[in-house]
Amino acid sequence: MSLKNLPTVLLVEDSPDEIDFARRALTKSGIAHRLVVAEHGDRAWALLSGEECESEHACPLRPALVLLDLNIPGMSGQDLLARIKSDAELATIPVVILSTSRHRLDIESCYRAHANSYHYKSDDLAEYQATARQVVEYWLAAVVPPIATTETTISA
Amino acid sequence: MARPRDESLPLRMSERTRLLAYSIAILLAVAMGTMAVTAFQLSYAPAGSGTVLAVAETLLLVIAGSTALVRVCNPFFRRLEDKAAQLAKVNRDLDDFSYVASHDLKEPLRGISAYCQILLEDYGDKLDNDGERRLRSLVGLCQRLGRLIDDLLTYSQLGRTQPAAEPADLHEIVGDVIETLGPAIDDRNAIVRIDGVLPVLKADRVLAGEVFRNLIANALKFNDSERPTIEVGCGPQGAIFVRDNGIGIPPCHHESIFAMFRRLHSRRKYEGTGAGLTFVRKIVEAHGGRIWLESDLGSGATFHFTLAPGMPSVSEESAHSPLG
Numbered sequence: 001m002s003l004k005n006l007p008t009v010l011l012v013e014d015s016p017d018e019i020d021f022a023r024r025a026l027t028k029s030g031i032a033h034r035l036v037v038a039e040h041g042d043r044a045w046a047l048l049s050g051e052e053c054e055s056e057h058a059c060p061l062r063p064a065l066v067l068l069d070l071n072i073p074g075m076s077g078q079d080l081l082a083r084i085k086s087d088a089e090l091a092t093i094p095v096v097i098l099s100t101s102r103h104r105l106d107i108e109s110c111y112r113a114h115a116n117s118y119h120y121k122s123d124d125l126a127e128y129q130a131t132a133r134q135v136v137e138y139w140l141a142a143v144v145p146p147i148a149t150t151e152t153t154i155s156a
Numbered sequence: 157m158a159r160p161r162d163e164s165l166p167l168r169m170s171e172r173t174r175l176l177a178y179s180i181a182i183l184l185a186v187a188m189g190t191m192a193v194t195a196f197q198l199s200y201a202p203a204g205s206g207t208v209l210a211v212a213e214t215l216l217l218v219i220a221g222s223t224a225l226v227r228v229c230n231p232f233f234r235r236l237e238d239k240a241a242q243l244a245k246v247n248r249d250l251d252d253f254s255y256v257a258s259h260d261l262k263e264p265l266r267g268i269s270a271y272c273q274i275l276l277e278d279y280g281d282k283l284d285n286d287g288e289r290r291l292r293s294l295v296g297l298c299q300r301l302g303r304l305i306d307d308l309l310t311y312s313q314l315g316r317t318q319p320a321a322e323p324a325d326l327h328e329i330v331g332d333v334i335e336t337l338g339p340a341i342d343d344r345n346a347i348v349r350i351d352g353v354l355p356v357l358k359a360d361r362v363l364a365g366e367v368f369r370n371l372i373a374n375a376l377k378f379n380d381s382e383r384p385t386i387e388v389g390c391g392p393q394g395a396i397f398v399r400d401n402g403i404g405i406p407p408c409h410h411e412s413i414f415a416m417f418r419r420l421h422s423r424r425k426y427e428g429t430g431a432g433l434t435f436v437r438k439i440v441e442a443h444g445g446r447i448w449l450e451s452d453l454g455s456g457a458t459f460h461f462t463l464a465p466g467m468p469s470v471s472e473e474s475a476h477s478p479l480g
Contacts, residue, residue, distance in 0.1 A: 017267040024274070071263075100262055102306075103313065104362070123266050123302050125273035 006034040007064035007140050012044045012080065013037065013098075014072050021125075022067065022098075025132035031140050036061065041075030044068075045083060048090055065139045066095045068115075070106065078109065085114040092146035094139050098131075181229050185222030190214070251315035258308040265305065269298035304417070307431035311416065314438045319360035324463075326354035326368075326396065329361060330388050333368045337376070344376055344384050351389030354396065359463045363439045368398070370432040371459050375400035377426055378457075391460065399458040405451040414447075436461075 009026065013019050019037055026035060036054075038044035046052035050060030066084070070077035077097070084090045094116040099106065102120055110118050119135065122128045139145075272295045280288065327350065334341070334348050341348055357364075368388070375386045379402035387399045405413060405420070412418055414437045419430035440447045444465035451457035 015263065015267075017270070021270050021274075100266065121266070123269050123299065125270050125277070128270070 006032050007145075008034045008036055008058075008061065009065045009067060009136065009140070010044060010047070010061065010063035011035060011037045011067045012041065012072060012077065013067070013069045014039045015069075018069065021128065022132065025129045026136060028129055029133040029136045031133075031136045033064075033136065033140055036063065040073045041077065041080040043074075044080055045075060048084065048093075063093060064145055065136070066093055067135070068095055068097050070097060070099045070101065070110075078113065081110065081113045081115055094143075094146075096135055096139065181225045182222050185225045186218055188221050188225075190218070247315065251312040254308050254312040255316060258305045258312065261305050262302070262309075265298055265302055269295060269302070272298065303429050307417075307429050307435075310435060311431065311438065314363075314435065314442065319363050319439070319442050321358045322361060323356050324359040324361045324364050325356045326364065326390075327356075329365050330354060330368050333365055333372060337369070337372060340373070340376055344379070345382070346376055346379070346384035346386065348372060348376075348386045348388070351387050354388070354390055355394070357463050359443055360439075363442070364463060367436050367439050367461065367463075370436045371398040374432060375402055375457070377428070378402045378421075395460045395462050397458050397460045399456065401456040404453045404455045404457055405449065406453045407451075410449055410451070 011019065011022055013022060023035060026033065036047070038047060043052070044066075047054070047061040048063075053059035054061075068077050068081060072080075075083075077099075081095055081097070084093060084095055091114075095114075097110050097115045097118045098121050099110075099118065100121045101107075107118050116139075117135070119131050122131065272291055275283075276288065276291055276295070283291065330350055334350075337348070372386055372388070375398060376384055379400060381401050385401050388397070389399075390396055409420055413420065414433050416434045417430045418434075419426075419428070437447055440461050440463065443463040445462035447459060447461040449457055449459045
């Protein structure tokens with residue numbers, strides 16, 4: 001399978017360390033995927049809306065999964081979530097929140113904005129890896145994905 | 157952080173202060189007026205002169221007296237209110253500061269901890285025993301610092317939001333807490349029971365649950381007896397109590413145990429950060445209630461608390477329908 005036909009995971013995260021940890025955890029999960037990183041909310045939105053393209057990516061980008069950190073510069077994670085979920089075309093893309101906040105208001109407001117699931121970023125690396133594995137196993141392997149994200153799989 | 161803050165608590169306080177001050181002023185004025193009129197009548201008024209005149213004089217004097225007093229005292233009340241408002245603002249700013257600070261501290265700490273664990277996982281074979289042991293200590297220290305920061309976050313968060321005022325069925329809440337503490341209770345071969353029926357109060361359900369969870373968990377933890385026994389109930393005055401047969405607390409520590417990160421024992425003997433009772437008191441006070449304890453070394457402890465200014469009324473207590 002060529003790189004193009006792999007399901008894409010869009011990681012929205014600004015911290016280079018967190019990107020490193022996420023990349024490592026996703027690789028360790030053993031689920032084949034292609035990782036695209038957006039360092040801030042505006043960049044993620046530009047890729048999804050087609051304002052910006054990267055030569056190797058389908059344009060506009062239609063990821064099989066968005067991994068979203070709430071605490072990002074520019075457009076906040078909450079705002080990006082709301083924009084994706086209120087866009088007729090993008091709304092079906094699974095958006096999974098990864099956050100260091102355990103505050104009930106943060107959790108509730110994400111679910112109210114139709115986040116597909118909310119996960120606490122554990123300080124324990126093994127726990128964090130287990131969470132990442134569960135998320136990608138579920139969204140990239142277990143579920144029947146929404147039509148909008150199956151394009152690449154059908155053409156495979 | 158631009159989260160909206162609740163302004164009603166300090167306002168309520170200053171209103172209460174003002175009401176109290178005005179009532180004292182008016183009482184004083186009435187007393188002075190009456191005294192003045194009596195003195196006037198005794199010295200000047202000819203016997204049998206018009207009663208109407210005397211009453212009018214009294215009234216006039218009382219009104220003039222109280223107006224003057226209120227005017228004289230007003231700047232003082234205002235200063236008092238200003239001070240109270242300033243104090244409330246400083247407290248809120250402090251909570252805001254610790255919230256932002258602890259949030260920002262958490263991120264680099266998470267990074268340090270994760271890199272240590274990556275070193276152990278990916279480069280473990282390149283480390284000798286000493287190197288590995290020290291790296292593990294570093295991970296442990298990161299975890300401890302993480303817990304302290306989490307507690308600071310929780311504490312500041314408690315000061316930034318007003319508790320919900322919803323019907324809270326304490327009986328049900330304690331039942332849930334006992335269920336979630338099940339493994340710890342079984343582990344200690346303990347008995348936790350509710351004495352009678354607990355009332356339904358206007359309180360924040362989640363926060364009320366936190367109060368019980370902390371108090372019951374403490375009662376289990378600081379307990380060396382073969383069969384730890386914990387009783388939760390409602391006293392005749394309406395205060396809730398949590399009673400245990402644990403190691404007890406000497407009276408000289410009855411106040412200091414509520415201080416943040418205050419611990420009476422070594423971490424090795426009883427683990428924890430020492431923030432639980434601080435949360436409990438902050439929650440209780442945010443509801444307008446108070447908490448106190450009866451205890452002595454070796455004779456168990458009973459924590460009493462209320463979740464509202466004054467005591468729960470009889471009607472609130474009888475509104476409870478016992479669980480089926």
